[in-house]
Amino acid sequence: ETGVTQTPRHLVMGMTNKKSLKCEQHLGHNAMYWYKQSAKKPLELMFVYNFKEQTENNSVPSRFSPECPNSSHLFLHLHTLQPEDSALYLCASSQEGDTYSNQPQHFGDGTRLSIL
């Protein structure tokens, strides 16, 4: 139990479907992250929300749309995905300081996404 819960754990969808990934953290952290993890590649940071405001968007295609309604919940809305988007999507949270932070990130178990 990491304190970060992701649902669903597995998702299979067609390229024309719309679905959403959900993440909830119970750690009282003020920053949340979406990462993409592909086999034998480094974690790719997709989005960062700090104090509920998006502070990073690393050139992610518009078919991925994040939403952070409060500091405990994070969503990733998916629309018209491509086969190359099949991967493990990880959510993480951390406690960020006002100017910088070296606090570790706490991860959920991820959603294994397969695009048909």
Next chain:
Amino acid sequence: GQNIDQPTEMTATEGAIVQINCTYQTSGFNGLFWYQQHAGEAPTFLSYNVLDGLEEKGRFSSFLSRSKGYSYLLLKELQMKDSASYLCAVLDSNYQLIWGAGTKLIIKP
């Protein structure tokens, strides 16, 4: 560009010692993290080094040399449950995390 290098895969024997290396070239340095990730599970935090030297936590130790851009994770008295991927990540000058691709450690009886 920024780069983290670690071996793709390593094999070791139960009860033995293994050292997983990580070298980095980043724009600035504000610390290095090691995470453990079992298959199908969340990466979990193992250690954080920002000063040179060795930090020990039970069976696991992490070493850092900033002048060499080098770290290693040392696992002693290996157990089967240590079979996992080990991820190295560096905080750069902007406090952005730069990740390695991970080292898959296979423990054999």
